[in-house]
Amino acid sequence: MTSAPFNAAPAKTRAPGSAGPSARATRLSAGMRLRRYLRGTLRLETSATRLEKQVRDYVTVTLELFWKRQTIYAAAALLCGFYYDLQVAVFCYLFIQFTEFCDTWLSLRIVKWKGGSLREARRYRDLLLLSAVQSTAAIVVWAGIVAYMEGISSHFMPLFFLFAAGLFAAVNNHQIPQILLVRLIMYAGVFLYIPIADILKVMPPIQSFLWLQLFTVVFVLFFVVECSIIFLRLYRRGLDQLDELRLERDRVQAAYEVKSQFVSVVSHELRTPLTSINGALGLLRTGAYDSDPAKARNILEIAHKNSVRLSALINDLLDLQKIESGQMSYDFDELDLVSIVEESLAAMESFAQTYGITFVLFAPEEMVIVQADRDRLHQVLDNLLSNAIKFSRRGEQVEVRVVLRGQRVLVEVQDHGIGIPPNSREKVFGKFSQVDSSDRRSHGGTGLGLCIAQEIMAAHGGAVDYTSKLGEGSTFVIDFPFKD
Incomplete structure (x- = not known):
């Protein structure tokens, strides 16, 4: 690369009595001080x-x-x-x-x-x-x-x-x-x-x-x-x-609204599985299915799923309490991110099949090492994958990509579902809030998953973000610092 020669401009002579740069700077600073004083x-x-x-x-x-x-x-x-x-x-x-x-x-x-x-x-x-x-x-x-x-x-x-x-x-x-x-x-x-x-x-x-x-x-x-x-x-x-x-x-008004949302969401999420569990146990107690073990087992499976749902709700509430009190603990280790993603996909496979959803993974062949907590990272990925499954149309694919970008590594979870309306970011990442918070919503949940995921990723030096187009789907992205 060649560089052009630098020609210094001839110095201009200052007329006697004219104000120099220092005098102008003094007047300027005095004017700024006066303006700041008046403004204060x-x-x-x-x-x-x-x-x-x-x-x-x-x-x-x-x-x-x-x-x-x-x-x-x-x-x-x-x-x-x-x-x-x-x-x-x-x-x-x-x-x-x-x-x-x-x-x-x-x-x-x-x-x-x-x-x-x-x-x-x-x-x-x-x-x-x-x-x-x-x-x-x-x-x-x-x-x-x-x-x-x-x-x-x-x-x-x-x-x-x-x-x-x-x-x-x-x-x-x-x-x-x-x-x-x-x-x-x-x-x-x-x-x-x-x-x-x-x-x-x-x-x-x-x-x-x-x-x-x-x-x-x-x-x-x-x-x-x-x-x-x-x-x-x-x-x-x-x-x-x-x-x-x-x-x-x-x-106070914001705290009252959060409390109201908490009571509404938790009571709704508790009532539904508890009703199902009580109904299943009541049927088994009466002995109505003593002669039909297959139906009795089916009822027990439903009760078990609802108990798991209750356990997840309680775990979310406990995690939120730990985050707000600063007591959330992490066990960081060097992990292969691709292997973690594959494990999460395998764990969510049966859940995806109930919705008629298939996973497609795009990942580099080499290992992608990150410093992370295995269980917390699974928690974040499981939340993103379950959301993608629930809000996709039956028969669609959920695409998962592991992408290296400079000194960062990204995991993208893309669905082709209903999408998210514009200006909904506060609801997406808010506590006890959902984009559709009406009683007629088709998907349950506490509205805590993404809020907790955002805090977990912040502790990893990363972040959670998304892009979406209403009616065409959403792409959620988590990113980490890449460890060479």
């Missing part, structure tokens, strides 16, 4: 359920405080019209009423909202943010105009009006951090601009009351920001506790 403090990213609650809480408070805001605006308009200028008061009051109309209309629309996706919740949050920008702009414009008409003075009314608005936002707008942040930034901007503009016009000495006014404004801003953080944290703590309660409720 405000938690701008949230789930659909949480964001929906935030939006609804915000809207609820907005509508509840409607008449209180109207009273404040009316009183402020009267003071402005009487002491300053009537036209300015009317203009600013109408501007605020327009923003109130938009805010109330949007809030009422959200009240009728039936909930939805995260995208829809974000859209309503963004609309509320736009509405909040409008109403905040109306307030700061009002305060700014009044301060301008006052000239160089203490600006008590506009500054107090802005302080009250900021405190009102801290107490009542903490449900949506973006809205709270935008309001505080806009209020703080005008709050600082009013005393700073007076200082820049007069340039007074530090002993002037104008400087004292600026320092007081900074102190008040710190107080408002601190109040906002406190209320925001309290609200977030409440949301966190609500999320924890919701998760606990979901866990």
Whole structure:
């Protein structure tokens, strides 16, 4: 293989005073740290359920405080019209009423909202943010105009009006951090601009009351920001506790559903063989077949099969308990996988014949050595083979393949039966669950086999998976690490 010569590009000269890579990296890292801090403090990213609650809480408070805001605006308009200028008061009051109309209309629309996706919740949050920008702009414009008409003075009314608005936002707008942040930034901007503009016009000495006014404004801003953080944290703590309660409720509900499935499946699987055993023993006890030993033997065979079925059910439950408690023991040894598969096929041959199913094995001639527990591996293979037999159509073949693929060895069990519907993976590998869990299902079982098989293969460093097409059949695959 030939390689092309590497031509280094000529180094570019950097203009004096231009920012180098280290300076850009510093600005980038500072920006990332600020973004992470804001995201951690405000938690701008949230789930659909949480964001929906935030939006609804915000809207609820907005509508509840409607008449209180109207009273404040009316009183402020009267003071402005009487002491300053009537036209300015009317203009600013109408501007605020327009923003109130938009805010109330949007809030009422959200009240009728039936909930939805995260995208829809974000859209309503963004609309509320736009509405909040409008109403905040109306307030700061009002305060700014009044301060301008006052000239160089203490600006008590506009500054107090802005302080009250900021405190009102801290107490009542903490449900949506973006809205709270935008309001505080806009209020703080005008709050600082009013005393700073007076200082820049007069340039007074530090002993002037104008400087004292600026320092007081900074102190008040710190107080408002601190109040906002406190209320925001309290609200977030409440949301966190609500999320924890919701998760606990979901866990309890899931546990209840598993318990219900357990009782339903186990009672069904116990009742059927027990009824058959009791019936067979009852017939033999009456002596009805004393004169016909062949029929008596047939009844005993049926009772024996059902007792084996009960034993398998109990073994599955015990294995599940061992797995969940971490007490499942394994006796690993070097085994020939092909021989293990052949043994499982021989053990399942009579069961396959009752369903009219034949096995076809495709395997390499050489030995395929794996590190495994013989009994547990037989348990997994027997489960896959019995499922393939039960869900195949009479007269079909079940194909079993042993395949070497890189450093892994695969055992594929393919049937040509009814197949598995899409999106059924949780039911296939779930506890006490079956794809067809109705009382009319044609095949029994606890729904534990594949769940246990998956845990056993995980302990072997392998896995169980499947592919299926409804109406055409399924292929279950187990894979191991290959031992050279």
